[in-house]
Amino acid sequence: MESEELLELHENLINVSSELLDLWNLLIFGDYTKGQTPILLRYGKVDDMIQGHGCSQLTNSTLKTCYGLDELVKAFVLSSHEINERVNNKGPNNYIQTFDDLIDFYFRTNILTSNLFTFLDIFVSSSSANLVISILVFVAASIMMMVLTFLIHNSIEKTEQEVNQVRSLLNYVPVDxxxxxxxxxxxxxxxxxxxxxxxxxxxxxxxxxxxxxxxxxxxxxxxxxxxxxxxxxxxxxxxxxxxxxxxxxxxxxxxxxxxxxxxxxxxxxxxxxxxxxxxxxxxxxxxxxxxxxxxxxxxxxxxxxxxxxxxxxxxxxxxISSEKKQNALLAEEKKNSENLLKNILPSAVAQKLKAGETFIAEKFSDVTCFFSDMVGFTSISSKMGANELVGMLNAIVNGFDALTEKYDLEKIKTIGDAYFATGGLWQTSDHPERVLMFALDTFYVIRTYNTSNIAQQLRKIDNLDAPDIHKVIPQIDIRIGINTGECVAGVIGTKKFAYDLWGDTINVASRMESTSKPGQVQISRSTFERVHDLPKLKFEERFVEVKGKGKMQSYLVDPSCHDCAKLNEETIKVLIDEEKSLRNELNPRESFDLTGGNVAEPPTTL
Missing domain, CATH: 3.30.450.20 (PAS domain)
Incomplete structure (x- = not known):
């Protein structure tokens, strides 16, 4: 044969042997992407043929039973590649060795062929249903169905005859x-x-x-x-x-x-x-x-x-289903109306209105009023959209409302970014302490909002390594004023009526807030006399100019006694590091093995 023909034969043998191995692997292991199900682990006898039994000593006589089909096929492909390469090399002493290899290859081929025929017989018998049993079951079921059908038919026919006889006899019964x-x-x-x-x-x-x-x-x-x-x-x-x-x-x-x-x-x-x-x-x-x-x-x-x-x-x-439904709807609507009224007015005032009172006015000799205002609200709100602004106010006011429930205080109203609440309307003597504790907890509400807002703003920033990034995001701060004294309260108006308080006590509480320092609580002398002995609290005495009052003695609560509303630079850096870590987890880097083309698995994050 010419060299070109030998080269073509050499390449064809390589392709045929490789295709044989691929088809064999597809048969036993399957390919779910192509809808090919594996035959391995489905039938016990087939698995024994594929995997073999294993022997301590291998000879030509035990080769058929010791080796599994999988090993025989792989050995056949490997031997064909070796003989093909040896024939293609044409070495001087290659013919005798090639002849010996061909003899051995022929022997292994006979064993492989014999095992493949046996494998086909076992596979077909294992995967096919037992025809004899199926026929017997079908025949038995058919006989039973025919017997049951016959019995049911006879029973129905007999019953129908009896019914017809009875109905025929009714023809002789008078209509009356x-x-x-x-x-x-x-x-x-x-x-x-x-x-x-x-x-x-x-x-x-x-x-x-x-x-x-x-x-x-x-x-x-x-x-x-x-x-x-x-x-x-x-x-x-x-x-x-x-x-x-x-x-x-x-x-x-x-x-x-x-x-x-x-x-x-x-x-x-x-x-x-x-x-x-x-x-x-x-x-x-x-x-x-x-x-x-x-x-x-x-x-x-x-x-x-x-x-x-x-x-x-x-x-x-x-x-009475309809009455029950109507009563349930009326009760639900009544409950909703009462809840709405209680959200607008204090419970005691709401009860009076429900009782039919139209003019409500009361004088309280001892109440404590709370005023808070957001520092720099105008400049911050001017840079916000409508949804962002209302969302910010809603989050903060909701936090304050929850604290009024905790300390049993009454929320009076909100005016813009200002919050007005009071304690002591319902004959409680510890209202100055509860209002002060409420005031200290409001800083935690503001700090929580600032933390959430900064984390949200950091998600929108691409370069988290930019310098002075902590100065770019604005933070909310508040100042608070508290005063204790007497006042008058009542409900005024007939449309959109509201419960309100009037008196010098409210004016002084408002002045305590306006003259307070950002991030601090300022209380009047009347409040200080009721709370100065509370543990773990420190006060700084000062004098402030109050419109219409002149200089007034007041006290600032030490900032160390409550949370700081604004986050410092170190805390913001922690949030930046957390955002970086989160981005790394969501976008892991992938590395590739250039020599083998395999993708390297990223490290598992616990």
Whole structure:
């Protein structure tokens, strides 16, 4: 053969052997991307053929049983590559070695071929259903179905014949008799019989009673002395969703939930034992039971009397579902109105308005007023959009509102960025202490907002390593003023009325706030006299100029006694580091092995 032909043969052998190995791997391991399911681990015998048994000594005689098909296929491909390379090299002493390899290759090929045929037989037998068992099951099932069909057909045919005979006999019954007997009338019209004991013979007076009960708007039921239903009017049928023939002769209490059965039985029993048969009756609120199993609220009135020397019970049933729904809606709306009123006004004032009072005015001799204002609010708000501004105020005011609940204070109103609250309106003597504790906690609310706002703003900044980044994001700070004294309170106006306070005490509290330092609480002398002995608090005495008052003695609470509203540079750097770390986790760097092209796994973050 020419060299070009040998080269082409060499390349074809390489391609064929590689394709053989790929197809073998696809067969046993599968490829879920192509919808190929693996055959490995599906059948025990097939797995034994693929994996082999393993032997301590390998010879030509044990090669067939020791090696698995997977190893034989891989060895076949490897041997074909080696022989192909040796033939292609054409070395001087290569022919004898090549001949020996071909003999050995031929022997291994025979073993592989034999094992592959055995593998195919085992695989086909393992994956195919047992035909004999399937046929036997099918035949047995078919015979059983035919027998059952025959029996059912005979039973239906026999029943139909009996029904036809009975209905034929009814042709000889006079129409008047059919109309007088409710059971026969129901059977003729609806082809059904009620499951009840034969009713006793009734005279013409029963028809009068039946007509009166049938004319009732509410559900009406007449029972005998045992509580079994004898008359079930159309209104009761509509309420319970049952036809009369379904309940006649059955106990009255089955029309209601099981938890009321004993109570209804007890009422009926006491009427007989207590000789209350002509009593006005007993009214109960119960849960009715419809045919489909649903329940509904109902009011029943049970009365006992004697009729034709027999004890009977007359029971009236009224479905109050609509009334319940209306009452529930009214109660919910009333609750919503009361909650809204309590959110607008203090509880005591709201109770007075509900009681009908229209003019509300009170004088309080001892209250403590709180005023707070945001420092630099105008400059900060001018750079905000409407949503951002309202969101900021809402977050802070909500935090203050929660603290008023904690310290049992009354929020009076907010004016722009100012917050006005008071304590002591409802005869509590420790209101100065509670208002001061409330004031100290408000700094934590502001600090929490600043922390959240800075973290949110950092997410919008691309370069977190820029210098003085902590100065770019503005922070909110507050100053607070507190004063204790007397005031007048009341509700004014008829439209959008509000509860408000007036007096010199409120004016002084407002001045304490306006002359306070940013990030501090300033209290008046009257408040200081009530809180100076509180533990862990330090005060700085000072004199401030108050409009209309001149110089006034006041006290600043030491800033070390409460949280600082504004975050310092070190705290902001911690937030910056956290944002950097979060960005690194969300965008991990990927490295590649240039020699093998495999992607290196990023380190696991715990």
């Amino acid at each position: 008799n059919l109309d007088a007997k409710e059971e026969l009338r129901t059977y003729v019209l609806h082809n059904s019989l009620p499951s009840l004991i034969h009713r006793n013979h009734t005279d013409s007076n029963d028809d009068n009673v039946r007509n009166m009960l049938n004319a009732a708007v509410d559900g009406a039921v007449m029972c005998n002395d045992k509580g079994d239903i004898e008359i079930f009017n159309p209104a009761a049928s509509r309420i319970h969703g049952r036809q009369a023939d379904e309940v006649l002769g059955r106990p009255f209490w089955i029309l209601f939930d099981t938890k009321y059965h004993d109570e209804i039985k007890s009422v009926m029993s006491l009427m007989i034992k207590g000789n209350h048969l002509n009593h006005a009756g007993e009214t109960k609120e119960v849960e009715g039971l419809r045919k489909n199993g649903t329940k509904f609220p109902a009011i029943i009135t049970i009365s006992g009397t004697t009729y034709d020397s027999k004890v009977i019970y007359i029971c009236f049933i009224k479905d």
